[in-house]
Amino acid sequence: MNRILAISGTPGTGKTEVGQLLAKRLNAQILELSDLAKQKQLLLGRDQERDTFIVDVDQLRHFLVDLARKADERYIAVGHFADEVPVEFLELIVVLRCNPVVLTQRLLQRGWTHEKILENIQAEILSECTAQAMTRHDSSKVFEVDTTSLTLEEVVEAIEAILSGKGNQFVVGQISWLHTLDPKLLHQIMEERTLPLKPQKA
Numbered sequence: 001m002n003r004i005l006a007i008s009g010t011p012g013t014g015k016t017e018v019g020q021l022l023a024k025r026l027n028a029q030i031l032e033l034s035d036l037a038k039q040k041q042l043l044l045g046r047d048q049e050r051d052t053f054i055v056d057v058d059q060l061r062h063f064l065v066d067l068a069r070k071a072d073e074r075y076i077a078v079g080h081f082a083d084e085v086p087v088e089f090l091e092l093i094v095v096l097r098c099n100p101v102v103l104t105q106r107l108l109q110r111g112w113t114h115e116k117i118l119e120n121i122q123a124e125i126l127s128e129c130t131a132q133a134m135t136r137h138d139s140s141k142v143f144e145v146d147t148t149s150l151t152l153e154e155v156v157e158a159i160e161a162i163l164s165g166k167g168n169q170f171v172v173g174q175i176s177w178l179h180t181l182d183p184k185l186l187h188q189i190m191e192e193r194t195l196p197l198k199p200q201k202a
């Protein structure tokens with residue numbers, strides 16, 4: 001039981017790289033949820049407008065239940081919908097956060113469209129992944145790490161601290177871009193739909 005550690009977060013916050021490093025350190029199996037959904041055809045179709053696959057989350061949950069029941073391994077489930085890990089198998093869920101200004105730079109490097117980047121930056125500002133995690137899971141199992149000025153190694157160390165019961169500083173409620181970003185910049189992102197391209201004081 002409780003064999004799946006979930007790492008959630010807006011695209012670009014470092015889930016894949018952190019997950020891989022952590023999996024090595026903990027000798028765990030990584031489950032990259034969007035790859036898994038594609039490989040196992042746990043899909044409802046394609047969202048043309050967003051240029052993504054629509055994951056069949058019910059099927060995904062069934063798949064994870066079967067996997068966790070059968071296998072005797074520890075898993076790290078990585079993905080922006082990692083909150084879908086069934087409650088009974090969730091060890092804990094860590095949501096990686098990143099300052100929207102820095103996150104924009106990372107997403108621009110992916111060559112995504114303006115609209116796709118904007119949608120994700122707005123989701124980060126509204127703490128959507130954290131809200132999802134809090135909706136589905138007991139709040140004592142949900143943590144957030146601000147990765148903005150941490151190295152990958154430091155993010156992994158933060159998660160290890162959380163796992164060893166020293167996660168007090170990572171409880172939900174410490175990170176709010178709504179409170180820390182310049183209100184003008186927030187207005188531009190949320191209302192005028194422009195991306196935060198210039199370096200700004202956080």
Ligand SMILES: Nc1ncnc2c1ncn2[C@@H]1O[C@H](COP(=O)(O)OP(=O)(O)O)[C@@H](O)[C@H]1O
Nearest residue numbers: 011012013014015016017018106147150151152
């Ligand atoms: N803490 C960090 N510091 C600097 N760069 C990072 C950090 N975390 C991730 N990155 C970089 O950001 C990009 C996105 O990371 P990735 O692991 O693919 O994110 P995700 O899986 O959440 O979409 C990669 O180029 C990665 O090297």
Ligand SMILES: [Mg+2]
Nearest residue numbers: 012015016017
């Ligand atoms: Mg990834």
